[in-house]
Amino acid sequence: MLKLKYLFNNVDLAEMLLKNWEFDKESLELFKYYRISSNAIYPFRAQGRTQLLRFSPQIEKHKENILAELEFISYLRTKQYGVLETVSSKNGEELVEKETPWGEYYASVFKRVLGVQLGDTDLSNTIIFNYGKALGKLHQLSSEFKPKTFKRWSYSDVLDWMFTVLIDSPLETSAIEETQQLKNYFDSIPIKKSNFGLIHYDFELDNVFYDEELQSCNVIDFDDSMYHWYVMDIEQALASLKDSISPETFSLKKQCFMDGYRSEYDVSDAMLSLIPACRRFANLYGYVRILSSMKEKWDHEPQWLSSLRERLTKSMKNKSADFGTEIH
Template sequence: MMKLSNMVRGLASDAVAKSLIQNWEHDEGTLTFWRASSNFVYAFENKQEKYFLRFSYDQESSIEQITAELEFMEYLKSNDYPCVSPILSVNGKYIETVLKSEGTYFAVVFSSAHGNTLDENITEVQCEDWGRSLASLHQLSKVYEPVSTKRFNWQDILWKIDVMLQAYPDEKEATEELDILTERLQSFPISNTNYGIIHYDFQLDNIFYEENNRVFSVIDFDDAVYSWYALDIVTALDDFLGDDMNLVHSQVKSFLKGYSSVFPLNNEDINQFSYFQRLMKLYRFSKLLWSLEGSEVVDAPKWLDDVKLKFARVRDELRRGF
């Protein structure tokens, strides 16, 4: 989740996207905005094939972390895991940069995913396949060794939350929650059977289902982090678990059944779910604080007010949960 002020600048007249796309082969006139969250994403075509340009402001990411992300994706692809591929630019690079007055942007292009997105009406069979897909990723993660830079880990997440909350001393309940979670997470065991690099956003808008072979093709690894595999499960199931950690929800049961068929879960993993849900909510809260900082933008586009209201509403709901 980026600062809204950065989002306004990055989307202004599509100037950044139009500048960056010149580094890749493309069909003129096909560049269109797709979505913006922690990154800007535009769709385009090259020889009538669809691709996606993703770029981020240097305040939001770094070349080292993007490189680590792409290396993990290439490892997954080399082991026949279905995820999208980064595409070389005309300059023979996976990452291109453009310097603007407000700073530097880093860009990557990806192939498009096969299959279709699913919604909350996902069937139990599809949920099993969803869980199986995440477990297969974790099986590969178990033996992954990074080529160069490692991705961030869960301690970096706690550090980011702490830095943000220090700027908001009135958020005492959130700070207390951080202290509780820090102490609790530090007591969790770490081994190659429960910990490794995780996707950390394995939700339905980042996976595409191929009905014929019951396989999910995965996108959006830019949140990948070293943490417990159970955190990946909780993040994926966020829309279905509810605040009461409803593990008997039909979709949740089917997901866990599919997951356990590939990567066994034990009671210790499941007992940690509630703490990971709390971490996920606290991290989201801190990112909303970050995103709303400095969002009083001169000559702001009309959409900004609606987004600010939505973010503020979610922030306030999360605050009441601490």
């Protein structure tokens, strides 16, 4: 999540960055459908087709991580995997770096994928099977992927980053303890080509689109991808699914998802036992990202920002409930 000061709608900034690409001028009205979280996303059209401008302050991102993300996306497309497609700028760049009145920014443009966001479907057994199948195929392809130039960061790098954030907050003793506990736990798990690789990390319902005609999924938003155990993606997907269906149907839907996954890639029951630790990792990572984003505070904040701060504070409390307890 970006720092709160970067969450303000900035149409002038978006238009300045977009001018590095071809676009239909009348489509700038679509900017009103913007969203900002880990990046700012502004929709527009080029030759009548919907595309998405993504940008973020350079100080908030690692250039090598973005370039590695774009390389992985390109690799997946060469394997005919359903994934978003980048659009080159007027100068032929996938990643544009620009100085603006608001600082230095990274920007990219992506074509809108086909299909309906999974959360807007009826989440039938067929759709859930294909959801799991898409993740299994992603992991199968990831297990064969060898980056040419840049490499995304790993779970270990993420834990190190969390330490640097928490060490400046002396009251965060339980979060620091949780970070060390997770580091010790994961360091004890053998890493193999079959169980560890570049994962999506955010393979949730809002990042997967279902194409009814082809009965397949298209995946977006690899911004949080990292090297981790593949089961981390499974945990995140199942958690997202669980939040979107009735409790009495979850067991069946989970089985449909896992059947789909195993139709493309194998995962042992022993690896699935890492799910509780993966949930702890996700909770801690979310907690520290919110902590980092909320460090600054201003007088007379707008109501939407005050409300967001309240929601984020509540979320931090929920995520920290198990900090320091034994990992099973």
